[in-house]
Amino acid sequence: MLYHLLYPLADQFQAFNLFRYVTFRTAGAVLTALLFAFVFGPAIIRYLRRKQGRGQPIRTDGPESHILTKQGTPTMGGIMILLGVGISTLLWAKWDNGYVWAVLLVTLGYGAIGFYDDFTKVTKRSTAGFAGKKKLAAELGIALLATAWISWVGGADRMALAIPFLKDATINLGLFYLPFAMLVIAGSGNAVNLTDGLDGLAIVPVMIAAAVFMIIAYLSGHLVFANYLQIHHTPGSGELAVFCGAMVGAAMGFLWFNAPPAQIFMGDTGSLALGGALGAISVVTKHELVLAIVGGLFVLETVSVIVQVASFKLTGKRVFRMAPLHHHFEKKGWAEPTVVIRFWIIAMILGVIGLTTLKLR
DSSP states (O other), X not given: OHHHHHGGGTTTOGGGGGGGOHHHHHHXXXXXHHHHHHHHHHHHHHHHHHHHTTOSOOOTTXXXXXXXXXXXXXXXXXXXXXXXXXXXXXXXXXXTOHHHHHHHHHHHHHHHHHHHXXXXXXXXXXXXXXXXXXXXXXXXXXHHHHHHHHHHHHOGXXXXXXXXXXXXXXXXXXXXXXXHXXXXXXXXXXXHHHHOOSTTTTHHHHHHHHHHHHHHHHHHHOHHHHHHHTOOOOTTGGGHHHHHHHHHHHHHHHHHHHSSSOXXXXXXXXXXXXXXXXXXXXXXXXXXXXXXXXXXXXXXXXHHHHHHHHHHHHHSOOSSSSSSHHHHHHHXXXXXXXXXXXXXHHHHHHHHHHHHTTTOO
């Protein structure tokens, strides 16, 4: 909005010329989302604590310490994140960019699904939440709309899958690209959701992934840089750097209140939305496979659940002491902060590896 309001006045006020630059507006988005969390975060926490009473129900089959330390902590903290991201993006991004609206559709749509799930858990005092099949159907429906929108904006070349580490290597998936992109978006949302189990565990890897894709979006949207790095050039995708910046700022602000011991949980409201947003951004920038590297921690958590369920159904034995993976290490005696910080380190390493795909070709 600020671009459309102030940049046309650049002839009269030279300082307004800054609004033409994606980098300037990205920095503005980071600071705006961060400031929103700091200013309004305490009031949101007080409101949710008052409305939820006993807070989020804690799994009785989880680590015993969680029942004692986390019972009564309010959930739905994703509201803070979504408001920060949404307001910041609308302020600093160009409104005529179709990719921005497609990613916002996924973010807010998945946030609404997560909100209903959290609301059901809190009101019914149950950890069951939204029925699994209906929840997945809703996620895939939103992913279908977003993928169709992205394909319409980007044109025919959207159907190709770019291969990292190889120069100009793509695989034309044709119509199969649509279900593939849908699975990337829905899978990313659920992978982050599975990772969100300890104080601060999910939000920092999300922040790292958002920062990496902030760089990727800017470079892939810039013709000169894209040609130099020999990555797929997607005109208009650079504007998503502003959205990623808003995610980084909102994540930092939320971490202030989610750091151990957490004052609030993001819940499915935040985890589904943030994961879905990352998936949608990777689809727009044609870095879907790079997301699997950058978000490798989310992939590991998801695989641990799949392996655990499959092993128990087929053999009656469990591979891990408990799934997702972070609970396995808790059961082995690792302190919660140890698990969280070590997983952050892994996320940082994977983020650096993801960035190397831009040059190592």
